[in-house]
Amino acid sequence: xxxxxxxxxxxxxxxxxxxxxxxxxxxxxxxxxxxxxxxxxxxxxxxxxxxxxxxxxxxxxxxxxxxxxxxxxxxxxxxxxxxxxxxxxxxxxxxxxxxxxxxxxxxxxxxxxxxxxxxxxxxxxxxxxxxxxxxxxxxxxxxxxxxxxxxxxxxxxxxxxxxxxxxxxxxxxxxxxxxxxxxxxxxxxxxxxxxxxxxxxxxxxxxxxxxxxxxxxxxxxxxxxxxxxxxxxxxxxxxxxxxxxxxxxxxxxxxxxxxxxxxxxxxxxxxxxxxxxxxxxx
Amino acid sequence: xxxxxxxxxxxxxxxxxxxxxxxxxxxxxxxxxxxxxxxxxxxxxxxxxxxxxxxxxxxxxxxxxxxxxxxxxxxxxxxxxxxxxxxxxxxxxxxxxxxxxxxxxxxxxxxxxxxxxxxxxxxxxxxxxxxxxxxxxxxxxxxxxxxxxxxxxxxxxxxxxxxxxxxxxxxxxxxxxxxxxxxxxxxxxxxxxxxxxxxxxxxxxxxxxxxxxxxxxxxxxxxxxxxxxxxxxxxxxxxxxxxxxxxxxxxxxxxxxxxxxxxxxxxxxxxxxxxxxxxxxxxxxxxxxxxxxxxxxxxxxxxxxxxxxx
Numbered sequence: 001x002x003x004x005x006x007x008x009x010x011x012x013x014x015x016x017x018x019x020x021x022x023x024x025x026x027x028x029x030x031x032x033x034x035x036x037x038x039x040x041x042x043x044x045x046x047x048x049x050x051x052x053x054x055x056x057x058x059x060x061x062x063x064x065x066x067x068x069x070x071x072x073x074x075x076x077x078x079x080x081x082x083x084x085x086x087x088x089x090x091x092x093x094x095x096x097x098x099x100x101x102x103x104x105x106x107x108x109x110x111x112x113x114x115x116x117x118x119x120x121x122x123x124x125x126x127x128x129x130x131x132x133x134x135x136x137x138x139x140x141x142x143x144x145x146x147x148x149x150x151x152x153x154x155x156x157x158x159x160x161x162x163x164x165x166x167x168x169x170x171x172x173x174x175x176x177x178x179x180x181x182x183x184x185x186x187x188x189x190x191x192x193x194x195x196x197x198x199x200x201x202x203x204x205x206x207x208x209x210x211x212x213x214x215x216x217x218x219x220x221x222x223x224x225x226x227x228x229x230x231x232x233x234x235x236x237x238x239x240x241x242x243x244x245x246x247x248x249x250x251x252x253x254x255x256x257x258x259x260x261x262x263x264x265x266x267x268x269x270x271x272x273x274x275x276x277x278x279x280x281x282x
Numbered sequence: 283x284x285x286x287x288x289x290x291x292x293x294x295x296x297x298x299x300x301x302x303x304x305x306x307x308x309x310x311x312x313x314x315x316x317x318x319x320x321x322x323x324x325x326x327x328x329x330x331x332x333x334x335x336x337x338x339x340x341x342x343x344x345x346x347x348x349x350x351x352x353x354x355x356x357x358x359x360x361x362x363x364x365x366x367x368x369x370x371x372x373x374x375x376x377x378x379x380x381x382x383x384x385x386x387x388x389x390x391x392x393x394x395x396x397x398x399x400x401x402x403x404x405x406x407x408x409x410x411x412x413x414x415x416x417x418x419x420x421x422x423x424x425x426x427x428x429x430x431x432x433x434x435x436x437x438x439x440x441x442x443x444x445x446x447x448x449x450x451x452x453x454x455x456x457x458x459x460x461x462x463x464x465x466x467x468x469x470x471x472x473x474x475x476x477x478x479x480x481x482x483x484x485x486x487x488x489x490x491x492x493x494x495x496x497x498x499x500x501x502x503x504x505x506x507x508x509x510x511x512x513x514x515x516x517x518x519x520x521x522x523x524x525x526x527x528x529x530x531x532x533x534x535x536x537x538x539x540x541x542x543x544x545x546x547x548x549x550x551x552x553x554x555x556x557x558x559x560x561x562x563x564x565x566x567x568x569x570x571x572x573x574x575x576x577x578x579x580x581x582x583x584x585x586x587x588x589x590x591x592x
Contacts, residue, residue, distance in 0.1 A: 136557075256427070256428040256432075267419055
């Protein structure tokens with residue numbers, strides 16, 4: 001665990017791009033948190049000026065059709081994106097990890113069942129499955145449904161990776177030694193094997209996070225995502241018509257720009273994380 | 283080879299059953315009773331009971347599941363709630379427009395990304411490679427929505443180089459398809475170039491490359507005649523796995539450009555909560571994915587005999 005942390009820190013201290021990505025992600029998280037507690041961007045829902053006012057000193061990103069500040073709405077959009085990212089990651093990763101640990105360790109019927117479960121889920125076209133879930137889940141359209149739908153569909157790759165690693169680790173001497181000392185299965189799994197698969201899980205978590213953010217945009221754009229709240233997907237949907245109809249580009253630019261910078265930072269972060277944790281490189 | 287294939291096909295059966303069960307549970311059980319939807323707000327209790335019986339919705343769970351499997355085995359997906367048309371007919375109608383967009387886009391994107399990845403690998407760690415990698419990462423980070431809206435606005439609406447939307451069968455339809463195809467290629471390039479570049483670089487570390495270089499072959503020759511054929515296995519597998527995407531097409535692209543294909547049909551079905559259509563599309567998409575998986579494995583086994591034995 002400590003070793004893992006040190007590796008990450010060493011890598012990120014050296015690599016300027018990695019450091020940049022962490023900085024950008026931190027800024028987004030802080031902005032999202034401040035928006036959540038109502039300090040930053042509180043006027044996202046009310047009119048503060050003329051409709052379609054272009055960017056100015058007072059309103060740096062301009063105003064939308066109802067005269068609402070696009071800056072405030074973009075910041076609130078960051079809050080939505082981060083909520084979706086964190087919640088679905090926190091559903092998918094523990095679920096995939098535990099299933100992968102159990103399947104890889106016990107093999108047999110349990111393993112066959114888990115493999116069947118994830119190959120089934122993996123075969124269904126993701127976007128259609130997400131849209132279906134968003135339509136039929138009893139929670140109704142909204143943020144919660146998006147998080148659940150993304151959470152229950154994105155554990156597959158984590159499970160597959162963890163299962164593969166456990167099958168490999170199981171043969172190592174340290175597992176046999178632990179067993180001969182009388183360690184229980186759950187102790188072997190969670191205290192001994194899990195830490196050795198942690199680097200893979202971390203990379204998976206980061207991938208699920210960015211994937212969830214990108215999917216939320218599409219779902220919200222298609223109208224089955226976040227309702228009655230500024231999300232970047234909703235903003236892009238609004239902006240599409242005003243762009244073609246009136247040449248109003250600022251809402252589109254702001255929402256896609258905010259999304260682009262966050263996803264770019266995550267892609268750089270993923271690369272750096274993978275490099276830092278790749279056992280073949282150190 | 284034959285025994286490998288038959289084993290692979292047998293393995294697919296439980297997965298296929300799993301998919302039908304998942305879809306059945308999602309739509310029939312979680313999705314609620316469709317009778318209210320079909321009869322509208324003013325239906326009385328008798329009508330509702332009759333319709334429920336007619337559709338077999340009062341039968342026990344497993345009987346209904348069995349009915350669903352039987353319908354599927356006949357290729358019947360029921361009727362759309364919205365247009366009342368047979369879903370199978372709607373899918374056949376949409377297939378042509380979808381493929382007219384998807385096939386050229388798929389081929390172009392494969393050729394261009396392979397060429398760019400080879401170039402990047404050839405100039406690895408020089409400025410051209412760096413530039414290609416930076417562009418790829420940026421491309422990967424842009425949402426497909428951004429590509430579509432920005433390109434449609436700039437090139438079709440403002441510049442007027444392409445029609446804004448529409449579709450026509452045959453050669454007269456080419457101008458309509460040009461921009462969506464270009465957007466598809468541009469949006470997929472980032473991830474593909476990075477993937478293929480990694481494949482090429484991995485292959486370039488092998489000893490046969492050192493040998494080829496040592497006997498005096500130039501890098502371009504080594505890449506095209508030695509590395510490319512050997513990298514074909516991961517490349518082909520990747521391409522085969524992308525094939526099912528041709529069926530669903532691009533939901534968003536077809537929707538934005540008014541192409542009457544399967545993607546557009548799906549988006550309309552989602553907006554209207556037309557569950558039979560979504561269910562059929564999801565099922566067929568899953569079957570194609572499984573088929574592509576089997577073809578991919580077969581290709582692998584064909585090129586690499588070691589796979590067949592294990």
